[in-house]
Amino acid sequence: MNRSLKERKHTSDSSSDYKLGMFPGVFTPSILTILGIILFLRMGYTVGHAGLGKALILVALANLVSILTTTSLSAIATNIHVKGGGAYYLIARTLGVQFGGAIGLVLFLAQSVSIAFYCMGFSEAVMSIIPSVSYLSAQKIALLSVVFLFLLAWLGADWATKFQYIVMVLLVFALASFFIGGIMQWNYGQMVQNFAAPTFADPEKKLPFWILFAIFFPAVTGFTQGVNMSGDLKDPGKAIPMGTFLAVGLSTIIYLLAAIVFAGSMSNYELVADYDAMKKVSLVPWLITAGVIAATLSSAMASFLGSPRILQSIAKDKIFTVLNPFAKGVGVTDNPRRGVLLSGIIAGITILLGQLNLVAQVVSMFFLISYALINYATFYEARAASPSFRPKFRWFNPWLSLTGFIICAGAILAIDLQSGVMAIFILVAIYQYLRQRSGTARWADSRRSNYLQRAKRNLEAAAKEQEHDRDWRPIILAFTNDSKRLKSILEFSQWLEGGSGMTAAIRLIKGEGLKIKAQKEKMYHELSTHIDDINSNAYPLVVSVPAIARSLPVIIQSFGIGPLKANTALINWMDELGKGLSGVGEFDYAKNLRTGYREGLNLVIFHADGNRWDRIVNRKKKEQTIDVWWENDATSHLMLLLAYLMTRHDTWSKADIRVLSSESEEDRDNSDLALQAFLEEARIDAKPVIVSDKSIDTMIEMSSQASFVFLPCRIRDNHVRDAQGGSLLKLLPYLPMTAMVMAAQDIDLEAEPDTGSQAEAAKAEDELNKANKKYESAKKEVQQLKEKTQNLTAKLVEQPKDSKALPKVVKEADQAIEEEEIAFRKAAKAKVKAQDAAKTLDKIVK
Numbered sequence: 001m002n003r004s005l006k007e008r009k010h011t012s013d014s015s016s017d018y019k020l021g022m023f024p025g026v027f028t029p030s031i032l033t034i035l036g037i038i039l040f041l042r043m044g045y046t047v048g049h050a051g052l053g054k055a056l057i058l059v060a061l062a063n064l065v066s067i068l069t070t071t072s073l074s075a076i077a078t079n080i081h082v083k084g085g086g087a088y089y090l091i092a093r094t095l096g097v098q099f100g101g102a103i104g105l106v107l108f109l110a111q112s113v114s115i116a117f118y119c120m121g122f123s124e125a126v127m128s129i130i131p132s133v134s135y136l137s138a139q140k141i142a143l144l145s146v147v148f149l150f151l152l153a154w155l156g157a158d159w160a161t162k163f164q165y166i167v168m169v170l171l172v173f174a175l176a177s178f179f180i181g182g183i184m185q186w187n188y189g190q191m192v193q194n195f196a197a198p199t200f201a202d203p204e205k206k207l208p209f210w211i212l213f214a215i216f217f218p219a220v221t222g223f224t225q226g227v228n229m230s231g232d233l234k235d236p237g238k239a240i241p242m243g244t245f246l247a248v249g250l251s252t253i254i255y256l257l258a259a260i261v262f263a264g265s266m267s268n269y270e271l272v273a274d275y276d277a278m279k280k281v282s283l284v285p286w287l288i289t290a291g292v293i294a295a296t297l298s299s300a301m302a303s304f305l306g307s308p309r310i311l312q313s314i315a316k317d318k319i320f321t322v323l324n325p326f327a328k329g330v331g332v333t334d335n336p337r338r339g340v341l342l343s344g345i346i347a348g349i350t351i352l353l354g355q356l357n358l359v360a361q362v363v364s365m366f367f368l369i370s371y372a373l374i375n376y377a378t379f380y381e382a383r384a385a386s387p388s389f390r391p392k393f394r395w396f397n398p399w400l401s402l403t404g405f406i407i408c409a410g411a412i413l414a415i416d417l418q419s420g421v422m423a424i425f426i427l428v429a430i431y432q433y434l435r436q437r438s439g440t441a442r443w444a445d446s447r448r449s450n451y452l453q454r455a456k457r458n459l460e461a462a463a464k465e466q467e468h469d470r471d472w473r474p475i476i477l478a479f480t481n482d483s484k485r486l487k488s489i490l491e492f493s494q495w496l497e498g499g500s501g502m503t504a505a506i507r508l509i510k511g512e513g514l515k516i517k518a519q520k521e522k523m524y525h526e527l528s529t530h531i532d533d534i535n536s537n538a539y540p541l542v543v544s545v546p547a548i549a550r551s552l553p554v555i556i557q558s559f560g561i562g563p564l565k566a567n568t569a570l571i572n573w574m575d576e577l578g579k580g581l582s583g584v585g586e587f588d589y590a591k592n593l594r595t596g597y598r599e600g601l602n603l604v605i606f607h608a609d610g611n612r613w614d615r616i617v618n619r620k621k622k623e624q625t626i627d628v629w630w631e632n633d634a635t636s637h638l639m640l641l642l643a644y645l646m647t648r649h650d651t652w653s654k655a656d657i658r659v660l661s662s663e664s665e666e667d668r669d670n671s672d673l674a675l676q677a678f679l680e681e682a683r684i685d686a687k688p689v690i691v692s693d694k695s696i697d698t699m700i701e702m703s704s705q706a707s708f709v710f711l712p713c714r715i716r717d718n719h720v721r722d723a724q725g726g727s728l729l730k731l732l733p734y735l736p737m738t739a740m741v742m743a744a745q746d747i748d749l750e751a752e753p754d755t756g757s758q759a760e761a762a763k764a765e766d767e768l769n770k771a772n773k774k775y776e777s778a779k780k781e782v783q784q785l786k787e788k789t790q791n792l793t794a795k796l797v798e799q800p801k802d803s804k805a806l807p808k809v810v811k812e813a814d815q816a817i818e819e820e821e822i823a824f825r826k827a828a829k830a831k832v833k834a835q836d837a838a839k840t841l842d843k844i845v846k
Contacts, residue, residue, distance in 0.1 A: 019234040019333070024161045026226030026233065026243025029305065032167060032298035033222025034251040035175070037121050038215075040292045041275050043255070044262045046216050048271025049207050051197035052263035058213055059259060062220045063252040065411065068404030069371045070248055071396060072378035073227060074241035078392035079381075082236035084334075085313025086228035086306065087370050092317065094377035094446045101319040102430035103370050104310055106423070110366040111228070111307030112343040116350035118300035119145045125292040142351045145297065150344040153304040156335045157232045167298040174282075174291025175254065181283035182261030191264035198268040214415040219255070221367045222299065223248050224374075228306030232333060241393055304347075308339025315339075319434065365412060365423035372408035375401045377446075384449035462563045472747050474501035474645070477559065477601070478538065478570040481507055483526070485572050488608050490536045492739075493570055495652060496604070498645025503538040504559070504566070505531060508545055508552075516544045552592055556599040567745065569596040573607035573732070590718045593742075597715070602638055603742040605713065605720065612737040616651070616707060624655035624707040628686070629694065630675070631712050631723055632661070634746035639710035641747060642739070644684045646708070657686035660702060662694050682749035696726060700734045713740035767840070771833045778827035785820040789813065 019025075047055040076082075076090045083089055088107060092100020123141035130136075152159050200206050207215075226243050230236045262271060265281045279285040312334075314320065315327035326338045381389050382398035412420035478493045480486055486505075493503040507523050509516055520542045527540040545551035559566050574589055597603055616624075626643045630636045640659065646652045659679065663671035675688040691698055703709045711731075712723040720740070722728055732738060793813055 020157060020161065020229065020232050020239075021234055022239035022243040024164070025157075025229050026239045027247050028161065028164050028168060028226075029229060029298075029302040030223050030226040030244055030247035031251055032164060032171065032295070033225045033302045034220060034247060035171060035254060036219065036222065036295040036299045037118075037292060038219035039255065039258065040174075040278055040288060040295060042215055042219075043258050044266070044271040044277035044281075045275060046212050047194070047259050047262045048266075048268040048273075048277075049197065050209065050212050051268065052191060052195045052259060054197060054209060054212075055259045055263075056256060058209070058216055059252070059255045061407075062213065062217050063248065063255070065217075065371060065404065065407055066220045066223045066248045066252075068400055068407065069374055070223060070241070070244045071393075072375045072401045072404060073224070073244060074393040075378050075391040075396035075401070076374075076381065077227075077230075077240040078237050079389055082230045082233075082240065083313070084230055084232075084309050084316075086230050086310060087224055087374055088310050089230060089313055090227075091370070091373050091377050094381050095373065096447050097317070097319060098431045098434040099373065099377075100317075101314065101434045102427045103373055104314045105320070105430055106366045106427060107370055108307050108310045108314070108343075109346070111303045111310065112346035113350050114303040115146065115149070115300050115307070115343060115347035116142070118296045118303065119143075119149070119347065120351065122293060122296035122300065125289060125296060129286075129289055139351060139354065143348060145300065146344060146347050146351065149297070149301050149304050150340065152301065153308070153340045153343075154335075154337055156331065156333055157229065157305055158333070164298055164301060167294040167301075170287075170290050170294035171298070174287045174294065177282045177284040177287040178278055178291075179257070179261060182265050182281045184283070185281060186261060186264040188264065190267065191260065194263040194268050198272070210414040213411070217368075217411065217415065218364055220248075220251070221364070221371075222302065223251075224367075224370070225302040225306055228302075228309055230309075232309070237392070304340070304343060307343045308336040311339040311342065312336035365416070365419045366427075368408055368412055368415075368420075369423055369427060372405050372412070375404035375408060379405060380450060381446045384446050384453045386446065386449035386453075389446075389449075459562045459564060465563075467563075472567070472641075472745075474498075474568050474642070475560070475564065475566045476501060476503040476568045476570050476604075477556070477566045478503050478505045479508070480505070480572055482572060483530075485608075486527070486530050487534055488613065489570060489572055489606055490531065490534055490538055492606050492608070493538060494536055495646045495649045496568075496570070496642055497537075498648040500648075501645070503536070503570075504541050505536075505538040506555075507542045508548060508555075509542065510546070510548060511544060512546055520544055548588070548592060552595050553599055556596060556601060567600070567602060568604060569593075569601040570604045570606060573605050573728075573740070590715050590720055593720065594715050597742060597744050600744050602744050603713075603740075604642070605740040607732050607735075607738040607740070615736060622654045624652060625705075626652065626655050626657045626708045626710070627703045627706040628657060628659045628710045629699065629703075629712060629723070630659050630661040633712075634743040635712045635741050637747050637749050638743040638745070639712065639739075639741045640682070640684060640686070641749060642741070643686070643708075643710055652708075655707065657684070658689050658706070659686050660689045660691055662691045662698075684749070694724060696722075696731050699731060704734055704736070706736055709735050709738045711738060711740045713742050715742070771830065771836075774833070775827065775830035778823060778830045782820065782823045782827050785816060785823050789816040789820050 046058065050058060073087075073090065076094065080093060085092070085104065088100055088104030091103050119142040120138065122145050123138040126141050127138050152163050197206070223244055226247065227240055230240065233239045261281065262277065266277055271277050274280070276288075279288045282288045308326075311323065311326050312329060315323045315325070318324055318327075326336065326342070328338060329335055330337050378396075379398050379401040382396075382401065474496050476493050476496065478489055480489050490503070490505060493505075497503060505527055507527060509520060509523065511519075524540055524542045527542060531538050531540055543551075543555060545555075556566065556569075571593070593603055593605075626646060628636070628639045628643050630640075640657075643657050647655055647657065659675060661671060661675055672688055672690050675690075679686050679688065689702075691702055699711075713728070714721050714723060714725065716725055720728060722731060722740075728740065
């Protein structure tokens with residue numbers, strides 16, 4: 001084992017010798033793509049139209065997208081070991097295979113088409129400096145440049161990197177020539193004059209801010225080129241954050257300084273009129289042409305390196321079967337030559353078609369959408385609050401990622417709504433395709449963590465709300481140890497859920513120890529398999545217990561978490577051998593049922609066999625009938641609600657519900673009307689049927705041809721019996737599929753939103769507020785009378801004994817004291833009432 005680890009380490013070390021570091025692998029391709037053709041040919045035009053003030057805001061806003069997205073990239077890159085695929089890999093490992101596959105495929109195509117864009121820009125720059133030759137065209141030069149870059153990419157990233165160093169030298173000289181020439185020509189007064197946007201004689205020539213933003217924004221879209229090289233990096237976790245931030249930071253400074261130099265060197269009108277303004281400012285004009293050539297070639301080279309690696313990563317994940325051959329790489333660096341060939345072919349075809357403008361904006365949208373998804377993926381990961389999310393990048397904040405997502409989404413709308421919608425439509429189409437076709441995920445993403453976090457928040461929120469009958473839904477414990485009848489009880493449970501309930505399929509094993517543990521695992525696997533086979537949403541649970549009778553109350557009480565508690569027990573009816581819930585006799589069967597009932601569970605006992613299932617399958621939906629035998633009690637209310645929930649399932653969607661009740665002959669009409677009124681108030685579409693009695697013969701006569709029957713039941717003398725105390729064995733053989741129900745809770749089917757504990761709590765709170773107001777008012781009155789008494793007492797002391805006004809003052813003082821005592825008693829009563837109201841509210845809330 002130690003030798004194996006050493007060999008693995010040696011292999012890793014040897015392969016890392018061929019890997020790229022931060023500077024050649026991330027910084028170089030990123031900075032060379034950012035400082036591209038927009039800087040050389042459109043920066044002056046943008047400053048001229050916008051004015052220096054808006055131009056600086058525009059540059060800052062565009063680079064804010066880069067900075068925020070880089071922050072998100074850094075968080076994910078320092079949280080997982082980043083392999084090949086760049087942005088695709090990060091999104092796929094966070095949002096899942098569907099999002100990852102969709103964005104990965106379109107990013108590959110976008111990068112491949114970008115090669116053609118940059119090569120066409122290169123060819124136009126070359127054509128502007130060479131003499132016109134009949135046999136040489138811009139299209140041919142672009143194709144030749146694709147072939148040249150293809151050869152470099154075919155040889156590998158190390159060869160391409162060497163070429164990029166040459167390009168970087170040319171770029172540095174070009175920028176140095178521009179800034180030196182700009183400083184020599186720079187005039188402060190000119191800059192002040194150019195600070196505001198120019199005034200055009202023709203208002204239509206003035207471009208809005210967001211149009212200028214759209215023109216400039218492609219300049220900053222190259223910062224993820226280094227991320228695309230993730231599979232060729234020695235240490236992606238360190239190289240990606242550092243290299244990308246250095247590239248974004250340095251390029252931002254260059255763009256801001258370039259705007260200032262342009263504004264101080266030429267007038268806005270000159271900048272607008274001449275795309276070659278940088279040449280006029282530059283100390284050595286031909287270096288700018290060299291810079292344009294270098295910028296276009298470097299951007300094309302970065303795309304030629306990035307796109308095949310995205311394709312290779314998608315192929316290795318086996319998302320699209322047709323792309324699987326592209327997983328193969330060559331050499332120690334695993335150079336994706338097949339992907340390089342395909343990227344070259346796509347670029348060549350794009351140049352030959354010559355319709356670059358038709359797809360240019362859509363391709364730009366793909367990049368912008370990928371940035372939005374990177375930000376959202378990081379926010380999604382952080383909000384999941386998974387303990388595994390431990391990024392080493394210290395400056396990360398999830399709200400920065402959300403801000404980045406919002407800005408990217410806003411930019412899509414502002415730049416070109418039509419292209420954005422088209423790009424999103426393509427992504428959604430691929431996403432839906434993968435959602436339908438993709439098999440089991442080959443990696444763990446953040447979706448499950450996010451679901452668990454949302455469940456936690458929702459449970460916490462639900463726990464703070466008062467329970468109400470309108471919120472009731474079946475939370476079912478489906479007990480069965482009979483594998484033959486497992487399918488039927490789980491399907492029946494799905495019917496009862498009605499799309500809103502939940503089921504836990506529980507198997508109880510009597511015994512303890514290691515032997516039982518192995519048996520538990522086997523049963524759990526078997527139970528899970530059955531659930532998957534019938535496409536059920538039930539949750540499997542296998543519990544080993546020392547004794548069924550003693551353990552059942554504990555299981556029922558401990559099941560669930562917070563407000564999510566079981567309220568219904570579902571079990572099979574005993575078969576011909578008298579076996580049931582726990583494989584014991586009828587006595588223990590009834591005893592266990594009573595235990596569940598006493599713990600607050602509604603009991604639903606299911607009786608069905610193969611023949612009864614066949615009747616449901618073979619009968620047309622419109623011919624189905626569900627009978628509910630009515631007693632006008634809690635059990636009847638529950639049965640009616642369960643019958644309604646069944647009709648929400650596709651199997652019973654066309655079924656009619658009949659409510660059968662028996663009353664005396666003389667009161668039959670009134671009972672029919674009363675039951676109909678109740679059904680209307682309960683908002684359940686059912687037909688009331690009045691029968692003469694509820695004897696076994698009548699039940700068989702009325703319900704033998706029904707599709708399903710709900711019967712009330714009782715537990716008497718340790719036996720399960722019908723509502724009249726009769727034996728179910730005399731009734732069940734003659735009925736169709738049947739559910740015997742015994743309610744432990746009374747559900748108000750007519751409950752209104754302003755009834756129940758919430759309404760009581762609100763009323764009690766109103767009473768408390770009213771009592772507090774009276775108490776505060778009484779206290780205020782006492783204080784006022786107390787001050788009046790003190791003033792009169794002081795006045796009485798100062799009054800001479802022989803004064804004629806003395807009796808009047810004494811009388812007023814006595815009256816004030818009396819009023820103060822009355823007010824004090826009134827305040828005391830108000831205080832008691834307020835305290836009582838507070839106690840009442842506490843009782844309701846608790």
